[in-house]
Every structure is written in C-alpha cells, then in structure tokens.
Amino acid sequence: MINAPIREWSQPNILPLGQSFIGAVAVMDGHRLHVLDLNALRGHAIKDEPSVFDAWVESQVSDYLSRQKPSVIGIGGIITQYARIKKIAAICKRAYPDVLIILGGGIATCMPSFMLRRMPIDIVVREEGEITISELLERIEKKQPLDGIKGVVLKRQAPDGSVQIVDNGIREQIAGREMGLDALPWPLRSRWPEEDVYKHNPIGHLNWMNKWKDGASAEVGVYSLAVLASRGCPYAVKACDYCYTTYLGPKYRLRSPREVVNEMEALKSEYGLKYLHFLDDLLIANPKWAYEFFDELKQRRKSSGFEIEWGGTCRTNIIATEVLKAQREGTATILERAYEVGMRQAGYGVETGSPTILKSIDKSGQTVDSIRVAITETIRVLGYADCSFMIGSPGETRQTVLETVDLCKKIGLSPEVFFFTTAYPGTSFWTLALEKGLIAKSVTGLLGPADEDMIEEYCLRLGEQGDAVRTNFSDLPDEEIVELSWWAVKELGAQNVFRHPHTGDVESRTMPALKGAADAAL
Secondary structure, three states: OEEOOOOOOOOOOOOOHHHHHHHHHHHHOOOOOOOEEHHHHOOOOOOOOHHHHHHHHHHHHHHHHHHHOOOEEEEEOOHHHHHHHHHHHHHHHHHOOOOEEEEEOHHHHHOHHHHHHHOOOOEEEOOOOHHHHHHHHHHHHOOOOOOOOOOEEEEEEOOOOOEEEEEOOOOOOOOOHHHOHHHOOOOOHHHOOOOOOHHHOOOHHHHOOOOOOOOOOOOOOOOEEEEOOEEOOOOOOOOOOOOOOHHHOOOOEEOOHHHHHHHHHHHHHHHOOOEEEEOOOOOEOOHHHHHHHHHHHHHHHHHHOOOOEEEEEEOHHHHHHHHHHHHHHOOOOHHHHHHHOOEEEEEEEEEOOOHHHHHHOOOOOOOHHHHHHHHHHHHHHHOOOEEEEEEOOOOOOHHHHHHHHHHHHHHOOOOOEEEEOOOOOOOHHHHHHHHHOHHHHHHHOOOOOOOHHHHHHHHHHOOOOOOOOOOOOOOOOHHHHHHHHHHHHHHHOOOOOOEOOOOOOEOOOOOOOOOOHHHHHO
16 A cells, blocks of 8 residues: 655644555455555655655655565545656556556545546545455455446456446445444554654644644644544535535444544553544534533543543534524533533634625535634634635625625634635536636636546646635636735634645735725725
C-alpha cells in the first residue's frame, strides 16, 4: 500500500484511516502487507521547490518497490491528490508492468471509469472496500477471474485487442452497529507510523491555533490521533450541493457507542493520548446515539477511570433543535452534556449566513436562526466554534457576503476559514459546473463544454480545497470574489488570516477597501 503526500504545506497529522481499515482486513485474511507512507516519511511541512519534492517522491517509491517486489499494489486518496497519485501509479507500472494496481478511496469512487482510462491502474474499488478487497485479493491469489465481484470496476482486454472497462456494480453497504460496522477489525495502525509521526502532530482542538501556520505542535508531550464512529451522512440522499457525501455509499451508519468507546480507551492506553478527533462527515447527527455515547463515556469513567478530550463535526439545525428543547425543559443542553464527558471542539460547515445562499446550496434544514442558536451555545460551552464558510456559490453577491459577516459579528464568531466554492466530481455542483461551462473556463479561461482532456487538466490542477477561484458560480468577477474573501477573513479574524485556504503561502499584499454598496453597508 502506498499513501500519497497530502497537505504538504503542513505537518503530517492524520493516519489514512481508510487504508488502515483495508490493511486490517488484508492481514486478517493472511496476506503479507507492506506500507510506504510517503505523507509520514516527508516528516515536516514541505518548503522545497515542487520539482525537488517530486524527485524525492519518485526516489522513495522506486527504492521501496525494488526492495519489496510486490504482487499487488494498492493506492488511495481523494480527488485533490489526483496529480500526485497518477505520478505514483506511473512509477509503479514502469517498475512492475504486470503487477495489478488497485485504486480506492474517494478519488476512485467519484469517477471510476475515468480513472481507469486516465491512470495506469488496473482495478478500481468503489465505496467501502473491506469486503470487496477480501474477495478481490483471494481471487487474485488463486488466479481466478474477477467477474462478478461487486464494488469492482476493471480493465479487460477484448478479443480484438481493445481495452474494455467492466463495471461489476455496487456492493451492498455494510450495516451499522452490531450487524455490520462493529464486526470490522479496527484500523491496522501499527503498519503506519502512528507512534513515531502522527500522534506527535496535533489535530482538531489541539491544532486550532496552529493549523493555518504549519500545524506544528504547540505543546511537547501532548498527543492526539483520529478515529471514526460513523460512515456517510444522514443528508446524503439530498446532499448539500457542494458536498461529496456518498463516497462510502448513500446510507448513514453508526458504530455502537460501546464499540467506539472501547477503541477510544484502547488508543489512549496504547499511545498516551490527550485528545481524539473524530473524522466523521457528521458525528453528532443522531441525538439518540449521541446521548448513548455520552452515557457510555460517563459509565466508563466510573468503571475504569477512562477520560479523554475529543471533538468532531456537528450540524447547526440538529444542535439548535436539541438546545431549544433542553432550554424549554430546563435540562442540560446537548453540548453541556458533551462537554461533561470530554468534548472540546465542535466543527460546523456553516458555509454562509445568507438565507439566499443557504437555499441556493441546498443546505437542508439549516437556517440563520439555527446557526445563531447552535453557534452561540457552542461558544458559551466550549469557548469557541470551529466553523468554515464558502464564497462564490450560486447567487452570491456583495450583499450576501455582508450578511455572512454581519451574522458572525452578531454572534461573536471568529471562523476557522473561508473557502472558495469549488466543484468536485461526484457532487451536484460538479454537474452544474459542467452545464455552466465552468470546468472549461477553469482550464482554458473561456466558458464552454469540457471534454475528458479538460476534465483531466482540471483534476491535475486541483490543489487543496478552495485554494483558488476555480468554479465561481456567482455573477461576480473572480477578482471580486477573491477581494470579498480576503475582506471577510480579515474583518472577522479568521484562522487563515495569514494564509489563504490550504496553499500555505504567506499573503503579503494589502487588502483593498471594499467599494460601493459594501462600504455603505459597513
């Protein structure tokens, strides 16, 4: 397995949990597993010239392959790693042209046929991979045909010598709780450098102040790791237009609270952790499950003395509903109960404070009132709220950005980050961007239809989330969207005030004053 570099401007701080779930299954089945974790091997934030780092990556992959002589190669990641993963796959294929290369993760699921046509890979594993990889590796080992393996898309040579792409269909999702997710092995962390690298670089709450600098630890001897309690999003059937929620399937499923706390306790004991961060798309989505989870943590504290700080994602409409209910009943709010058992960070994808834009991006259930209630309570209980926003959505104007900034000021919110609204494959906005000609515009500078070459060029240029205006859905010029973004960042003291989203580049230019309606409104 090869883990490609990601967020190279920052310290490597998150073990690739998807890969480590797959690795656990492979080892459990009796296969020999070797891991080349390039993201961890880089060791620090990369400030070299890109060509220098590219050469380092190639030498690492080539040297490792020559030593291990693999029979199967697995690579995974997300779409923003497309350029890096394609280069790594090419190195692998040159070294071992007859060895099967399997691509997994969100990058594989969002456009499986495209990936097979454009990358030197042989097989794509779609959505969840644990059961699929178990069946797939057994067939490969026994030299059996790969026909009919659900969750697999592959290349096949036709009788006339042409290459065909065969889609075996989607595999049924793993069920939640005892009948599914609880039965999976925990991530095989020992094959990745959790102890030597990842636990030392802070994540979540411990990374709040340094995330947009370089992600380095502010406190020696304080350790954190990542964990997952759920898969998917309860809003996936009618997902927010910008979000790719279905890369693990359309259904939202949870592990049992007891199983989650068992893993949390084991991780604290094994790695000496102070904090665990949940990487779930949406952790606090089912209040009933959340209260069971809080109760399990409370009972574990009584029975074994286990305590740990933790954080994860929430949604304003769900939190607001529970807060208002508790206030009516005169009971502790959901966040007060969470804080009592260790919650220290709540992350929200607020995206906008404008009713117009909330509707245009289909932020189902979220309103300005729910934002106000949830974020106010979060700040009161936790001391701050970890919120991200986007600028450049359909219908965005200077007035809608002003509405967002005004709401933040009224509730005392200093956001984490402002992104530029960006279309990613697998989302509703991807389809809209193609229809509006924005993918072609991002590549050529001109609106128009995008062929596959343009789509690949778009993917090759994709940097980290929202680091440039790529698919501006508003009627405002790109330059004005940039101006508004910088103004919002500095006006509210957002965490990325010195560096624009995910580039790691220090921004030294002076922010121009807003003109016209914006000045009048201020």
